[in-house]
Amino acid sequence: MFSWELLANALVAGLLLGGFYTAVSLGISLIFGLLDIANIAQPAFLILGSYAAYVMNTAFGLDPILTGVLFTPLFYGLGVVVYRVYYGSFERRGEESLRGLVFFFGLLFIIEVSLSLKYGVDYRLVQAAYIGKSIDLGGVGIAYRLLVPCLVGLAMTLALYLFLGRTFYGRAIMAVSQDGPALRLMGADPIHIKTIAFGIGIAAASLAGALLITIAPVIPSTDRDYIGRMFAITVLGGMGSIGGTLVASVILGVIESLMGTFFGPSWSLAVSFGILLIALAVRPAGLFGR
Amino acid sequence: MRRTGAVLLVGLAVVAAGIVVASLRVNPYLYFAGYVILQYVVIATAWNILGGYGGYVNFGTPAFFALGAYTAVFLIQTIRAPLPVLILAGGLVSALLGLGIGYLTLRLRGVFFSIATLALSIVLQTMIMNWEFVGGSRGLSVLRPSGPPFGSYVTFLFTVMVLLAVIAVTVARFIERSWIGRGLAALRDNEEAAECMGVPTLRLKLFATTVSGLLLGVAGAPFPYYVTFVEPNSAFAIDYAVNALAMPMIGGTTSWMGPVIGAVLLGTAQQLATVTISSEMNLFIVGVVLVAFVVLAPEGILGLVRRLRGR
Numbered sequence: 001m002f003s004w005e006l007l008a009n010a011l012v013a014g015l016l017l018g019g020f021y022t023a024v025s026l027g028i029s030l031i032f033g034l035l036d037i038a039n040i041a042q043p044a045f046l047i048l049g050s051y052a053a054y055v056m057n058t059a060f061g062l063d064p065i066l067t068g069v070l071f072t073p074l075f076y077g078l079g080v081v082v083y084r085v086y087y088g089s090f091e092r093r094g095e096e097s098l099r100g101l102v103f104f105f106g107l108l109f110i111i112e113v114s115l116s117l118k119y120g121v122d123y124r125l126v127q128a129a130y131i132g133k134s135i136d137l138g139g140v141g142i143a144y145r146l147l148v149p150c151l152v153g154l155a156m157t158l159a160l161y162l163f164l165g166r167t168f169y170g171r172a173i174m175a176v177s178q179d180g181p182a183l184r185l186m187g188a189d190p191i192h193i194k195t196i197a198f199g200i201g202i203a204a205a206s207l208a209g210a211l212l213i214t215i216a217p218v219i220p221s222t223d224r225d226y227i228g229r230m231f232a233i234t235v236l237g238g239m240g241s242i243g244g245t246l247v248a249s250v251i252l253g254v255i256e257s258l259m260g261t262f263f264g265p266s267w268s269l270a271v272s273f274g275i276l277l278i279a280l281a282v283r284p285a286g287l288f289g290r
Numbered sequence: 291m292r293r294t295g296a297v298l299l300v301g302l303a304v305v306a307a308g309i310v311v312a313s314l315r316v317n318p319y320l321y322f323a324g325y326v327i328l329q330y331v332v333i334a335t336a337w338n339i340l341g342g343y344g345g346y347v348n349f350g351t352p353a354f355f356a357l358g359a360y361t362a363v364f365l366i367q368t369i370r371a372p373l374p375v376l377i378l379a380g381g382l383v384s385a386l387l388g389l390g391i392g393y394l395t396l397r398l399r400g401v402f403f404s405i406a407t408l409a410l411s412i413v414l415q416t417m418i419m420n421w422e423f424v425g426g427s428r429g430l431s432v433l434r435p436s437g438p439p440f441g442s443y444v445t446f447l448f449t450v451m452v453l454l455a456v457i458a459v460t461v462a463r464f465i466e467r468s469w470i471g472r473g474l475a476a477l478r479d480n481e482e483a484a485e486c487m488g489v490p491t492l493r494l495k496l497f498a499t500t501v502s503g504l505l506l507g508v509a510g511a512p513f514p515y516y517v518t519f520v521e522p523n524s525a526f527a528i529d530y531a532v533n534a535l536a537m538p539m540i541g542g543t544t545s546w547m548g549p550v551i552g553a554v555l556l557g558t559a560q561q562l563a564t565v566t567i568s569s570e571m572n573l574f575i576v577g578v579v580l581v582a583f584v585v586l587a588p589e590g591i592l593g594l595v596r597r598l599r600g601r
Contacts, residue, residue: 038401040408089585101347101404102535103584109532110577117570224528228412231405266427270416273409280398280406 002262008140010261011254016142018253019150022157022246023211024226025233027204030160030197032231033240034177037086037198041104042230043223044111045075045202049209050124050218051115057126064126065152068210072203079202082107083195108223115220123217131214149211156204161242173197177240225269232276297463301456308452312445321448325516327557328451329509333530334537334549335458336505341535342543343471344498345478346395350407351534353414354384354503356525358510363424363520366432373435373450373512380511381504388503392496399481408531415526429521432514447516454512458505462546465501474498475544529573533557536580542592551591 028042052071053064062070090100130144164170172193175183180190212218233252237244252272260268312321333351340346358380365371365379391407398406419427438446465471473494476484485491514520533556541552556576563572587594 038404040405085585098345098347098400099584099588101401102539103581105349105532105535106577106581106584109528110574110581113570113574113577117574221528224412228409231409235402266420267416270413273412273416276409277406277413280402280409281394 005139006261007258010257012140012142013146013261014254014257015250016146016150016253017257018246018250019153020146020208020211020215021153021229021233021249021253023149023153023204023208025230025237025245025249026156026160026242027201027208028230029234029237029240029242029245030173030204031201033234033237033245034173035194035197036177037083037091038101039104039198039201040101040227040231041082041107041111042201042205043226044108045078045205046209046212046226047115047218047220047223048111049075049206050213050222051119051209052206053210053213054119054124054126054218057128061127063128064210064214065128065148068207071210072207075206076199076203079199080195082202083198087191087194112220112223119220121219121221123219124213125217126213128214145214149215152211153208156207157242157246160200160204164242169193169196228269228273228276232272232279235276236279297460301460304456305449305453308449312441312449312452318442318444321444323561325444325448325451326561327554328448328455329513330533330537330553330557331455331550332451332458332505332509333534334541334553335455335462335546336502336509337534338538338543338546338549339462339465339505340498340502342538342548343466343474343478344495345474346495346498347404347535348391348407348502349404349531349535350391350411351506352526352528352530353407353411354387354506355510355513355530356418356522357384357387357414358507359513359520359525360418360424361507362511362514363430363432366514367423367430370435373515377450377454377508377511381508384507384510385500385504388499388501388506389496391503392499395495395499396492411526411531415522418526419522425520427522429519431519432517434515434518443515447512450512454508458508459546459550461501461505462549465498466546470494470497529576532573532576532580533560536576536583538590539580540583540590542590544589545592548590548592555591 024046027045028039031037031039031042049068049071053067056062056067057064086100086103090103130148132145134141134143135147136142162170164174172183172188173196175186175188176190176193176197183190183193212222229252233245233248234240236251237246237248252275255275256268256271259271311324333355336354337348337351340348361380361383362376365376371379387410391403391410394406395403418424424430434443440446441449465474473484473489473491476487476489477491477494481491510525513525517524533553537552537556538549539552540556541550542548556579559575559579560572563569563575583590589596
């Protein structure tokens, strides 16, 4: 079974997958890592993004990734609404931990079931010029359907990194994650800043959803596969560190790809959850803990 | 002491009523539906011992339930063990898993604990899917033993579930009224403070996770005989995770009555929706009701009643 060519292919595929996983996890890294909001409904917004890309692709033949970018304002608005409800019902009353968690779990479930009521449980996919093509580099194939999402993911990472480090609102988000009351004393409204950050997080998830459906067909319950991946990456990456998210995503992508190649794809899902369990039990601060 | 006696009498009366209902031989579908609702009484009660009393939200209900079911499948496949043995064994194995996650609470609190239980459920499902002896991902047919002690096999299982539900509720009520329940409530409100006041938090948490796991495994053990075809996607269904927390949340988490009320109401509504509309619609209803309650009536139905009375 083992051959160097197989290993090289698995490694390259894993690296590309890692780039895509970064895109998937940036939103939750912001929401859970920086804002400490345990939004386990995040994967549902990912899948909503996939279905948006699917609908626009079948109806108008629009490119899935272009759709993803065009829909980000809409999902930003959705994120703002969700955070407002969450804040009003839980955070303001100081009941965020237990009931807030249940709220998001219910939300995840509602979105998933709504999608299966509307579109059924068949696999949905998109058409684009680059899907199905690949370049061959001396025996190592690079599929465009993996390469393009990886590049978009890296661009998103860079954009978020620059946004958090260089702009006023980005720095305000970093500040609110460290000390909300202090931010209020400086004359900024932490709730306003958190709303913006939550909206960006949801928008990032929807764009990643468009990438997801270019990589593989999607069904409404695909979101469950990503709960583990998202949280494993966020915890392993050290809760809200953008560089950490990138490194953790690549580690997860490579391990999953190797497991899938050498032990069969049915084990690859257990990898993320296994890593998550080990990371939580052994080092909850992650590789790059604050 | 007299109250405990009264509770035992009520419990026995419920079991007797169950046997009477089982011997009525009405439409068999009613026993099928009744079994599911009673199973949810056990699951919701078990979840509430850890989640409602202790404040640790367990998303991994399917793991414990399915572990009970698959322990039963294993014993049926190897030695064709009788049902009481299956229930005991399923409960014990799940109790061990519960003890394991109890030790996890040493390092993981709040959200992290919940995510870990979710992860546990998926890891366990993957392992079962790759274990061919118990059917792997394709599933496995289970033959019911011929000749139940009385009635048809479904009515027999229905009666067994009545008994299990009574036991589960009695255990929950006992925990709630004893020093264990007060200790758990203390650590739910503030774990550090409870520890400082001399509450043995670790022992209490281990106790709660073990008992909760045991009851969930007990609920799952008769499952193979109920469905007669066990496959991972139905045994590990996310429905159990959602229902297990939706039912106590709707009823009210601080009292043993809450999960029972929630399970009966939501379970019945789901059965009705499955028959009249579609099984997907019933899940949709659960989700909406759960979110509505957690936002608008965080204390559940019991809390609403209390508020009305207070006025």
